[in-house]
Amino acid sequence: MAEETVSLALTLKDIAREAGVSLATVDRVLHNRPGVRPDTVRRVQETIARNAFQPHVAAAELARGRARRFAFVMPSGPNPFMQQIEAYLGEMSAWLAARRLSVEMVTTDVFDPSVLAASLETLSGDYDGVAVVALDHPGVRAAINDLVEAGTKVVTLVSDVPSSRRHHYVGIDNIAAGRTAGALVGRLIGQKSGKVAIVAGSQGLRDHAERIFGFNQVMASEFPDLNVLPVLEGRDEDDRSEQLLSRLLGRHADIVGLYNVGAGTQGVASALSGAGREKQVVFVGHDVTALTRRLLLQGVMDAAISQNPGHEARAAVRVLLALARGEPILSEQEKIRIDIVMRDNLP
Amino acid sequence: MAEETVSLALTLKDIAREAGVSLATVDRVLHNRPGVRPDTVRRVQETIARNAFQPHVAAAELARGRARRFAFVMPSGPNPFMQQIEAYLGEMSAWLAARRLSVEMVTTDVFDPSVLAASLETLSGDYDGVAVVALDHPGVRAAINDLVEAGTKVVTLVSDVPSSRRHHYVGIDNIAAGRTAGALVGRLIGQKSGKVAIVAGSQGLRDHAERIFGFNQVMASEFPDLNVLPVLEGRDEDDRSEQLLSRLLGRHADIVGLYNVGAGTQGVASALSGAGREKQVVFVGHDVTALTRRLLLQGVMDAAISQNPGHEARAAVRVLLALARGEPILSEQEKIRIDIVMRDNLP
DNA sequence: CTGTTAGCGCCTTCAT
């Protein structure tokens, strides 16, 4: 009735004794440090394996006794999603302090590649790890590579630079997110045919471009009766998004679906209600914020594609920490899922 | 441009010096242990607060040096979702071992209250914490309360016993899950009217009953054109579920929606395909397993309501550990979300 | 190449 998984509570010393060597030698083998004869290595490794020995992490941390400094490079604007990530990092402060970790926020204009690159350059050498909401641009890529070169662990957050040498990306698969949005818009529209509008921040942003790509993919292949209109670029600004969309709604009476790829959600919603069409149009956007929560409850928005900002903040810290310590990353745990949030499963 | 959050790396000793007392006294105050004069307590607390002092967890763990034993009481049947939780617990073994924690699986017939209660009784005294997939029944409730009485930390997993004195519930809000399923079925059906079938394991299971309740709630209030048929009780068995549903499909040609509340998914799917109606009926079920993944990809299932089993396993362990150590629980992190999974956001 | 040793910061007797 009971399978087991026991903790033998072996220690380095036990292994040392059993292998007939000293503590220090076991430690060297454990961290594959040089200066041990090959067959001693083998002998020690065998005893370690035979006993399924696991060093006590707490003891190691204590002995190592090194404080780690991480920097988070975030957009300076009033993006609610980014603010949520920052808030969750703040909530972690006790957790961080108890582990002698520090996280510093660096806000910068991540939309200007040279400014972002410059910000990254200033960090070099001062931090064990850097998490950055990155724009995919050659200058930024170079800055990331320089950091990596200098021994800093780098994680891209929310928006990736796949061609760089960053160690890890913490964020969702944006093409899949776009596909998900497309499937939702299409299926929620039902049998009706008509036009579908897309509002994005900019097609120059990698994540936006990828989402649009995924969205169009699904639309083209599965909803031939729906006609996708050219993308409106609202620069994630409320006013501009509202104007553009209002004009579009005015020109097309048969818009039945709407995909808001980025921020500027307030503007998009205003345009819809302004036209009195919030009930006729299936509206899917991104992220659960105070605003999108309200819109979902009101039935103005039908679904939000979301990535859990708390999870994202914690995952970024954990990954940086694991990288800094040379520990393995628990990829299943750190993977960020694409959440579909509707009125009834609002978190 | 840079706000900060520094780690001053204070230690107990620093606090002791600044407060003019010894290490031991600070320690006593820190853990509000008796034997310290009230105003000494205050003085020490003030210095702690003033310096925002956080004891180093690694050092504490090491000094405390106590191994913890946890037991997970799980259903003995071949429920794929439960097997996933067990698998994730297995994957954590290195993590657990490195912290001198042990997790033992105890499988039992959780559907028989007396058997489950007996299983729980045998655990008393041997474990620091117990996670249990619980049936809500007076006998089980009493067994849980006995464990708690004996000082064991108890967490209910997946299925709750709210009226017991369990310390925590790790799982989803099943009423909300049912509502979500209802909203999905209704909205994906679109404007059509017709009948909706429900297949559950048993209405005696609290989680199933709650899901059905939520589902009906939404159906009644928002989809008056859909007519919900009486619940079929398939006991989570494939054969029985298939038979019952096949017969129902035979009797009603106008079934347009189907909600599978529990397991037995294979049987439900077979009944649908057997009738050649897998494309006409909107089919929503629970959990992402190898089977439901396939059904989603094939378009037989339209959506799965899911709770992340990996997250659930880790959260249960973390909560038990925090309870055992007397640490606070990070409720935001440990909350289990209701995930909507469709073909394009399969994890 | 290998071993010895002094801590890391906190907890826990044991004295006082």
Added chain:
DNA sequence: ATGAAGGCGCTAACAG
């Protein structure tokens, strides 16, 4: 009511 001191398991410097 308070303090002193040893030790938890590992790391890192220093000897050899």
